[in-house]
Amino acid sequence: MSLVTDSPVHSSSSDDFAALLDAELEVGSSGSSPDEEDVEADGDNNNDNNDDDDDDDDDLDSQRNKRCKTEKLEDLEESQGSTSQGLIEDKIVIHAELSLKKDICTHPGSFGQMCILCGQRLDDESGVTFGYIHKGLRLGNDEIVRLRSTDMKNLLRHKKLYLVLDLDHTLLNSTQLMHLTPDEEYLKGQSDSLQDVSRGSLFMLDFMHMMTKLRPFVRTFLKEASEMFEMYIYTMGDRPYALEMAKLLDPRREYFSDRVISRDDGTQKHQKGLDVVLGQESAVVILDDTENAWMKHKDNLILMERYHYFASSCHQFGYKCKSLSQLKSDESEPDGALASVLKALRQIHHMFFDELDCNLASRDVRQVLKTVREEVLKGCKIVFSHVFPTNFPAESHPLWKMAEQLGATCSTETDLSVTHVVSTDAGTEKSRWAVKEKKFLVHPRWIEATNYLWQKQPEENFPVSQGKNQ
Amino acid sequence: MFFHIVLERNMQLHPRHFGRNLRENLVSKLMKDVEGTCSGRHGFVVAITGIENVGKGLIRDGTGFVTFPVKYQCVVFRPFKGEVLEAVVTMVNKMGFFAEAGPVQIFVSNHLIPDDMEFQSGDMPNYTTSDGSIQKDSEVRLKIIGTRVDATEFCIGTIKDDFLGVINDPTTA
Numbered sequence: 001m002s003l004v005t006d007s008p009v010h011s012s013s014s015d016d017f018a019a020l021l022d023a024e025l026e027v028g029s030s031g032s033s034p035d036e037e038d039v040e041a042d043g044d045n046n047n048d049n050n051d052d053d054d055d056d057d058d059d060l061d062s063q064r065n066k067r068c069k070t071e072k073l074e075d076l077e078e079s080q081g082s083t084s085q086g087l088i089e090d091k092i093v094i095h096a097e098l099s100l101k102k103d104i105c106t107h108p109g110s111f112g113q114m115c116i117l118c119g120q121r122l123d124d125e126s127g128v129t130f131g132y133i134h135k136g137l138r139l140g141n142d143e144i145v146r147l148r149s150t151d152m153k154n155l156l157r158h159k160k161l162y163l164v165l166d167l168d169h170t171l172l173n174s175t176q177l178m179h180l181t182p183d184e185e186y187l188k189g190q191s192d193s194l195q196d197v198s199r200g201s202l203f204m205l206d207f208m209h210m211m212t213k214l215r216p217f218v219r220t221f222l223k224e225a226s227e228m229f230e231m232y233i234y235t236m237g238d239r240p241y242a243l244e245m246a247k248l249l250d251p252r253r254e255y256f257s258d259r260v261i262s263r264d265d266g267t268q269k270h271q272k273g274l275d276v277v278l279g280q281e282s283a284v285v286i287l288d289d290t291e292n293a294w295m296k297h298k299d300n301l302i303l304m305e306r307y308h309y310f311a312s313s314c315h316q317f318g319y320k321c322k323s324l325s326q327l328k329s330d331e332s333e334p335d336g337a338l339a340s341v342l343k344a345l346r347q348i349h350h351m352f353f354d355e356l357d358c359n360l361a362s363r364d365v366r367q368v369l370k371t372v373r374e375e376v377l378k379g380c381k382i383v384f385s386h387v388f389p390t391n392f393p394a395e396s397h398p399l400w401k402m403a404e405q406l407g408a409t410c411s412t413e414t415d416l417s418v419t420h421v422v423s424t425d426a427g428t429e430k431s432r433w434a435v436k437e438k439k440f441l442v443h444p445r446w447i448e449a450t451n452y453l454w455q456k457q458p459e460e461n462f463p464v465s466q467g468k469n470q
Numbered sequence: 471m472f473f474h475i476v477l478e479r480n481m482q483l484h485p486r487h488f489g490r491n492l493r494e495n496l497v498s499k500l501m502k503d504v505e506g507t508c509s510g511r512h513g514f515v516v517a518i519t520g521i522e523n524v525g526k527g528l529i530r531d532g533t534g535f536v537t538f539p540v541k542y543q544c545v546v547f548r549p550f551k552g553e554v555l556e557a558v559v560t561m562v563n564k565m566g567f568f569a570e571a572g573p574v575q576i577f578v579s580n581h582l583i584p585d586d587m588e589f590q591s592g593d594m595p596n597y598t599t600s601d602g603s604i605q606k607d608s609e610v611r612l613k614i615i616g617t618r619v620d621a622t623e624f625c626i627g628t629i630k631d632d633f634l635g636v637i638n639d640p641t642t643a
Contacts, residue, residue, distance in 0.1 A: 109579070112577075114616040115626070116577060117582065118615070119617075134568055134577070137577070147565065253593075
C-alpha cells in the first residue's frame with residue numbers, strides 16, 4: 001500500500017495498521033474538504049515565507065505529496081464510509097491496546113544487544129554491563145534496583161550480608177617469576193601441587209609467569225565468612241588473573257561461583273565501585289588494603305593490613321626491609337590480620353542481625369561498622385606530640401581521624417584526663433609530661449596496629465625512642 | 471532449526487597442493503574454513519555432508535593461486551524467533567538462567583520464568599516448583615523470542631508459555 005510508505009511513522013509490519021488508523025482518525029475528525037484547503041493554505045504560506053529558491057522547490061514537492069496523501073485518505077475514508085462507525089471504533093480500541101502492550105516493555109536489560117523481555121534489538125548504552133556474570137549481559141538501572149531489593153529480602157531471610165574481598169595484599173600476594181630475588185629461589189622447589197589446590201598455599205603458575213602465596217588462615221576465613229556473607233571478589237587485576245586466583249581460593253566454586261569482578265568489569269578506571277555488585281549498599285562490607293580505590297564507599301570499607309610475602313611486593317611499596325619469604329617466615333595463622341578481621345566480621349554480623357531492633361530493611365551495616373569501631377578505643381583521650389607537621393590543622397590529620405573513628409577523643413593540649421600521648425620523640429615536652437604523670441607514651445604505630453587488628457594493642461609494644469636533638 | 475542446504479564458495483588453492491591429491495586438499499581446506507563458522511543468513515555450519523560440484527579452476531593474475539568455485543552440501547543450524555527447542559542449562563543465577571542449544575547461547579530472564587518458580591541460592595542455585603527444578607545440566611524446553619539478524623550466537627528465550635519448562639530433572643534420575 002503506497003499509503004503506508006508515505007506514512008511518517010517508522011514502520012515495521014505491525015505498525016502499519018496503527019499508522020493507517022492514526023492518519024485516518026486525523027483526517028476523519030476535521031472533515032475532507034477543510035483539510036485540502038488547509039493543506040493548500042499551508043503550502044501558500046510556506047511559499048510566501050521562504051524566499052530561497054531551493055526551499056521553494058522542496059516545499060512545493062512536499063505540498064504536492066501532502067495533497068496527494070490527503071486525497072488518497074479521502075478516497076479510503078469514502079470507501080470505508082459504508083462500514084459502520086462502530087467497527088472503526090473497535091479498530092481504534094484494538095489499536096490502543098496493541099500500542100499499550102508494546103509500550104509496556106521497559107527493556108529491563110539486554111543480552112547480546114536484545115531486550116531480555118521482548119527480544120527487540122536494543123542499541124542504547126544505558127545501564128551497567130555485567131560481563132563478569134556472562135558475556136553480553138547488560139542490565140538497566142531500574143532492573144538493578146529491583147534485583148537488589150529482592151535479593152536483599154532473600155539474603156536477610158538466610159541471615160547473610162554481602163562481603164566484597166580484594167585479592168592482592170589482602171587474601172594473597174603474587175609476584176612475577178622474573179622479579180624473584182636470589183634468596184627467594186628456594187620457593188620454586190617448595191611450591192604446592194596444582195592438582196589438589198585445597199591443601200596448598202604457595203603456587204607456581206608457569207603459564208602466567210607468576211607465583212602466588214595465599215595468606216595464612218585464608219581457607220578457614222573463607223569457610224567461616226561464607227556462612228555469614230555472600231562473597232564477591234573484586235580485584236584490580238585483569239579477568240584471566242582474577243579467574244585463576246578464584247580457582248586457587250575456591251576450587252569447588254562454593255564461595256564465589258560467578259561473582260568474580262575484575263578491572264575489566266568496573267565502570268570507572270582506577271576506581272572500584274559497588275554499582276557492579278548486585279547488593280544493597282546498606283548491606284555490603286568491603287575488605288581491601290587500599291583506601292583510595294573506594295572513594296565513594298569509604299563507610300563500607302574495612303582497611304586491611306597489607307600482606308607482603310615476596311620481596312617485589314615490599315620493593316613496590318618502598319619498604320627496604322626483608323620480606324617474609326626472604327626471612328623464611330610467615331604471618332602468624334591464629335593471630336594474623338585475617339583472624340582478627342574475622343572476629344570483627346562476626347561481631348558486625350551479630351550486631352546487625354541480633355542486636356539492632358529496628359526493622360530489617362532499614363538496618364545499615366555502615367552504622368554497625370561505625371559503632372563497632374568506636375568500641376575499640378573507647379575511653380581513651382589522646383594527645384599528639386611531634387607527629388603532625390607544624391602549622392598543620394591537627395583535626396584533619398589521618399591519624400587524628402583514625403583515632404576518633406576508633407572511639408578515642410583527641411586533644412591538642414595535655415590535661416589530667418589525657419590517657420595516652422602519641423609521639424615519635426621521647427624528648428618532647430608532652431612526652432616527658434606523660435612519663436612524669438604515668439600516662440601511656442606510645443608510637444603512632446600503636447594507633448595503626450589497633451586499627452588493623454580491631455583491638456586495643458598493648459601499649460608496651462610501641463615504645464618511643466629518644467630523638468636526635470636530645 | 472536444522473537445514474540441509476547447498477552452498478557455494480570460491481576456494482583459493484596454493485600451487486603446492488596441485489597434483490594427484492588436488493581434490494582431497496581442496497575438500498579438506500573447505501572443511502577447515504567453513505565448518506564451525508556462522509553467518510547471519512544461514513546460521514552455523516555444523517558439518518559438510520558432501521561435495522556436489524567443483525568447477526573449473528581459474529588461475530589468478532599476478533599470483534599462482536587458483537580459484538575453484540565449489541558447491542557443497544552441508545547441515546546448518548539457525549535459530550528462529552518463535553521456535554521452540556530444547557536446551558541444556560549452563561548457569562543459573564538471580565537474573566535468570568543461561569542455556570545452550572548446540573552453538574547458540576540462550577538467556578531466559580526471570581521475568582520470563584513462571585512466577586511459581588522461586589530462585590534458591592546456594593552452592594547449586596536453582597529455580598524450583600513442584601514439578602521439577604531447573605539447575606545446571608537440566609534440560610529445558612524453551613521458546614526463542616529474540617535473535618539477532620547479523621550474528622546468531624545469542625538468543626533470548628522464555629519458558630512462560632504452555633508446555634515449556636524443565637524436561638529432565640538431573641536430581642530425580
